[in-house]
Amino acid sequence: MLGNILRTLKSGTEHLNYGRDIIAAMAQKHLKHGQDTARVLDIGFGSGADLLNIRQSIKGREVILYGVDGYEPHVQQGASKKINASLLDIESERLPFEDQFFDIVVANQVIEHTKDIFWIFSEISRVVKPGGCVIIGVPNLASLHCRVQLLIGKQPSCIEVLGPHVRGVTKESFERFVTADGYYRVIEQKGSNFYPFPPAIAKILSRLLPGFAVSLIIHIQRTEKSGKFIDILKTRFFETNFRTAEKTS
Template sequence: MALFDLLYSFGVRMKEGTEFLAYGREILLGWVRQYAGSPDRSFSVLDVGCGKGADLLNIKTAGFHQADLFGIETYPPNQQICDAAGIKIFGVNIEEQPLPLPDHGLDIIIANQILEHCKELFFVFSEFSRVLKPGGLLLVGVPNLAAYHDRIALLLGRQPTCIKVLGPHIRGFTASGLRQFADCEGYFRMTDRRGCGFYPFPVFLSRLLSRLFPTFSTSIHLCFERTDKPGTFDSVLKSRHFETPFKS
């Protein structure tokens, strides 16, 4: 068995039980708390690719009962779970259809472990810029292409685990790369960056290492603020030429 295969098998065994850290749910809730301030404040949150509504329900459980909770989800069983929990669900394809929400009406958008699945990133961010209020937050969590374990994979000439060719992820992000993309036309401004998870170490050590070395973490979470710049993010496609056609 090749060295990489031995290391990979060992890492998989070691990381068992730590996968939940990569979702950064405590980090997201902390940013929501900072934005909302008082639990009595009324504000709106959209979770794009919300699954069973975990991040939205964390907000509700934390006592923000005045928050209007919306989710984008296309898998019917998850839609039913969210409906039963009081989350308003929209079953739209975010790469093809506009978000069914008015301009500048949302306070917070959560996009946690979803952007790595999207080719039409310019259209997705254009819709984010359209529906967020100036001063509203875009909370993004993605697998980290520069994670400690994936740096080792690349060093050994192997495909990074966060963007397998035979897999669902079609984009890879580093913290600096994602910031450069979101900030490029001035519609968003990064205000905070955190790391979460640190394969293949146990939970207590993963928490420590991800705080000390966030850019080596399994996942990266970035908080962006919507600026007051008019227009939408798809203006990027008008000012730059790409050799791949993108939806605008």
């Protein structure tokens, strides 16, 4: 009964989970003072909505769009949107780009689907420029509705066992992960959407209480530190076989 009520209340607000306006604003802020040409990569670019929003928000310079995705129809459709698209398994293959190639890398509502995030963030650390912008969007395991679900003994909806997500993320835990050994620094974290409130109220609450919002939008920056993020596994053992090298055929 409670689940049905909550689903009814949140209906029509789901689009806010993606925080697309926040992502475009973060990208615009990063590129406000920069070179004439900017390269932007979206990991798991899907429909290309985030890339297209970023290009539209950046005025007065050329923005070249790149995307990788594991779903072939998305890759096939990318060309019609002027996206340089590649089919890729991001958990086991190298990103097909040179070192320090991108000004901005986006991964929105992607990493919660993955186990090998050390590999993914290592490849990002390789292809983004020092000082470059990385924008991550994830469901928030500590959102208000997930806390209520746990309180009444229910599985948080953002990490259902019978579902696509394999990883839960909170603000503090993600910051500890991504800043490990100094390859990245966190610039800002914002919230997007706030169940079970209507859009106008949800926007206000997610801005005031990002730690309780449905989704987290996190702007991080690649530091000047040499090497790749995967090197942090050389000094840590997590009792699981995280990937440390590219899959070979």
